[in-house]
Amino acid sequence: MELQEKTDVPVFARVDKDVFLRDIYPKRRPAVLRGACLGPCLDKWTTQYLREKGGDLEVKVHVSTVPTMDFLHKNFVYKTLPFSEFVKRASEKRHSDFFLCEDESYYLRSLGEDVRKEPADIKKQFPVLAEDFKIPEFFDQSQFFSSVFRISSRGLQLWTHYDVMDNLLAQVTGTKRVVLYSPQEALYLYMSGDKSEVLDIDSPDLQKFPEFVKAKRHECVLQPGDLLFIPALWFHNTLALEFGVGVNVFWRHLQADSYDKRDPYGNKDPVAATRALQALERALHTLDTLPPEYRDFYGRRMVQRVQKRTYTTSNEPKDGEECEVTNPG
Template structure:
């Protein structure tokens, strides 16, 4: 199992002003209850969605197992009529992949139930990352022989029901399991100034431009170190790591 387990706070009756001025600056997950989402919370049934969507073709991910892996890409793309997609979704439990994004996100649970587990970006060193995704797919029964540091990661949990809205700050890793058929809507927005983002990045999957440049500079530095013998390369690479830890890490990350 992972390390500490904390419940994501739940608040009811939060106004827009209260959220923006008091809660949003804290940069922590939060479940908002009692928000008026309109008739969709009762209207969006399997039958209604199948009727409205009809035979319109949509592209989906299809995997042989419930747990899709976006690192090994254990899925293929298929095209299904929308009504067939809804009926299929109503019969399956789906485990969404474990990923971070560079935009803030409201996960609006319109109908149905989800379990969401989140990990702070401050625990990134324990999550065995490949890009923005974690190699640890089964977070409830992780292979600690293969991923021993995962036990140090602090786990935040919540259950969402119809009408709940989960605020997921940018960079927070999240794993989502649908416990019954339901509809969720994600709303993303930019927390940083627009010039910080890649202009071709629609869904917040790419690193901010400054982070991309820094990674490119680091790659060039490592290639330069490769000109040295192994003993020297190892020593100076370790010095670089210590220098980054000393200069770049915020005290808030301790």
């Protein structure tokens, strides 16, 4: 029996920019775009080809003894490998050479040249491979933020989190399950920063996370050549069903000055949201000076004010309902 209400992410075939902007983007809901033109990478990016073209370029990767990686508790280590050796190991079921154990899992999330200042860009970090990949032209180039090269071992599962920018996840090789939750489900996801504390979304600890069952689950399986549109603030959890290679393309859909300029990963909350959260912390510290029954009473009044000022009238947009956003074109 399913723990959560589940719905399939809709699939759209042969989507061009006009269809995306008219029929998909305004709804602010995930969508699988099938049959988009991603370039020759779909045929070329075999493990042998990747190893040849990537060569001895050193990459920093996540390595874990278990396939479910947990960023909150850091159940992985960072290791550096030549790209060719990394691809070899990540595509193997068991390893003759390893860091932790012979069935360890690997994950690459490409980084900018200066990881503290520069966003990832596949054209800069992997220029030869980038020639094979065509970035979908569904947004204005002035809004481009980053293109993140990702490679995962079979079975690798990443923690549930949200991003503050819209993005397209291009699945180039392998298959991947993606589970998503609407931003309106945040109260059921036990958030710590931008990540959910519920690591096992398929068999959650309901004594520890009883409200999690209330979160409505959106799910899809990406095939090679698929694009998944993930609107900003939608939570997502990925599971590599096979060794897989993909590229995430992020773009700014708010005004440029809405974002933290010191954020090379694109996952810091917008400046106004950060200020509001900081103000909330100050307000809560002020309430700490009152006796418990007063903290309870005025805390409930604060919740009421937040609900009245910020909550939408429904849990999520209904089919056909549009939300106001900046046009990405």
